[in-house]
Amino acid sequence: MEKKKAPPPVADINVTPMVDVMLVLLIIFMVITPMLTKGTSVDLVRTHHDTAMQAADKEDAVLIAVTRNGSIFLSPGNIKMTSDQLPEKVRDLLTNKTDRMVYVKADMRAKYSVVEDVIDNIRAAGVDQIGLITEAIPDAKRQAQLQQEQQQQQQVK
Numbered sequence: 160m161e162k163k164k165a166p167p168p169v170a171d172i173n174v175t176p177m178v179d180v181m182l183v184l185l186i187i188f189m190v191i192t193p194m195l196t197k198g199t200s201v202d203l204v205r206t207h208h209d210t211a212m213q214a215a216d217k218e219d220a221v222l223i224a225v226t227r228n229g230s231i232f233l234s235p236g237n238i239k240m241t242s243d244q245l246p247e248k249v250r251d252l253l254t255n256k257t258d259r260m261v262y263v264k265a266d267m268r269a270k271y272s273v274v275e276d277v278i279d280n281i282r283a284a285g286v287d288q289i290g291l292i293t294e295a296i297p298d299a300k301r302q303a304q305l306q307q308e309q310q311q312q313q314q315v316k
Contacts, residue, residue: 203292207296233248
């Protein structure tokens with residue numbers, strides 16, 4: 160009786176399971192990424208003379224959003240509230256912080272009275288530095304430069 164030999168070990172790596180896992184992770188990230196935007200989305204007021212406020216993008220920045228229909232959301236946490244609740248909540252968020260800046264982003268179609276009420280209540284919380292977040296309107300030179308770059312990219316394709 161002859162002893163059977165085991166088949167030689169396979170030296171090739173089976174990448175199919177790894178590709179499956181990577182595709183699943185890619186799909187998960189594609190679905191979750193749009194949900195990671197901070198706060199409530201609003202159509203910001205457009206202006207020519209804007210000032211960059213990088214501190215508003217920080218995770219611990221106090222950001223208040225006023226939507227088109229007058230709803231008020233306080234971030235971090237994206238909590239919906241009334242303007243009367245703002246002073247207490249803002250005061251709590253700013254305790255033990257060196258940067259006492261509060262950022263307001265309001266929809267361009269929001270009622271002025273609601274935005275004014277929000278700012279008044281922020282000041283009632285003892286905040287004297289308020290940043291109004293706007294969207295920059297590119298000037299004519301910048302728009303011409305962007306169009307030229309787009310045309311160059313299309314020619315390369």
